[in-house]
Amino acid sequence: MKFSYYPGCTLKNHAKNFEDSTLCSLKQLEVEVEELPRWNCCGTVFSLTTDDLIHHVAPIRNLIRVKEQNNNKVMTLCAMCYNTLKRANQRVKDNPEDLQKINDFMYKEEIKYQGDVEVLHLLEIFQNDIKLENIDKKVKKPLKGLKVASYYGCMLVRPQNIGFDDMENPFSMDNLMSTLGAEPVDFPYKTECCGAYQTVDNQDLVAERTYQILSSAQSLGADVVVASCPLCVFNLDQRQKKTKQNYPEFKHIPVLYFTQLLAIALGCDKKSLRLDLHYIDPKPILKEKGLI
């Protein structure tokens, strides 16, 4: 099994813990991935207006890079990259005229995109290609006694035609956490928006969302929250400072990438976890559970 790997911008800086823990985990699982030698920003958000073709150029250009690697499957980690690449791909597959225009625009590209790349998310690869039972066999340090609330957010599950999981009640991350020996905590806010990019100019909205989402997970007994989107993790982790200011009764809780827990369970070294990149330090609870 070999996948092209599209990291996206944030995985190279603020979310280095997401990338490093994933790459180490995949090595342990003996899955080969190859980062695209040349990639560009996906555009972050999928353009929702009917006439806005120019913003689909960036995601489609990345799919051409996959073809240049002689591959037709690309793995994404960031939920927003996943959504943008997959929806743009879907749009050009459904609309040959749009595809033609986008190819014409990129006339200097040697490969004309034909709509033949499959955009996959890591959780989807675990579910369908690697299979959870094979991950189970490789678990060296089960996450025993750790209660984990899986937060999916928006872009992994919506709209229906891009999601690989249930839109209203997804379970792929919960299933992975069970496989790793953790205790999944089902909570009602698992697909409720964190406020996304509003974090730039409306911190109060993000603080309100963070308060609701994390308080719900805590009230149901979660020790930590895991997610797969660098923007969700930024909001739910870094914005706990603002949340505490706006809601003094709020209690802090660590927020991690699901791959950091995976890396712990698969026996990756501490360096790949990059637990130093968090605002709320996850080390005390992980030490308490004997995991680090």
Add this chain to the structure above:
Amino acid sequence: MRAIISRQTIRSPFVAKVEELSGQNLLACYQCGKCSAGCPAISQMDLLPNQVIRYAQLGFTDELINSKTIWICASCLTCNIRCPKGINIAEIMEALRQVLLRQRKDHVDINKLSKKQKSELPPIALVGSFRKSTS
């Protein structure tokens, strides 16, 4: 609220543009309110999502382009997946933002962000915000 409804406002070029950019049939909405019931951001909205559609149906241009709601909506798509009429409400919000952005009426000004903000915020937040709130 007192409003004068006329054929001119209901079928105004503004309404036609919103329908065209969103690709949605505004008149399909029968105001069940499911979009507003599930919206996670209504605490900061001045118009509920179903009211936005009603105002758009009636051609209330000024109320819509001056509303906070269109900028509070972060396109989480919860309304879209729940609408019993299959209307993509998030696309209507996007169309309303685009009507303003295409007149260079930006909602976020990069020059107003401090150096600290720019280094603290991840690229995913900055690019997302600029793509949604600037022209």
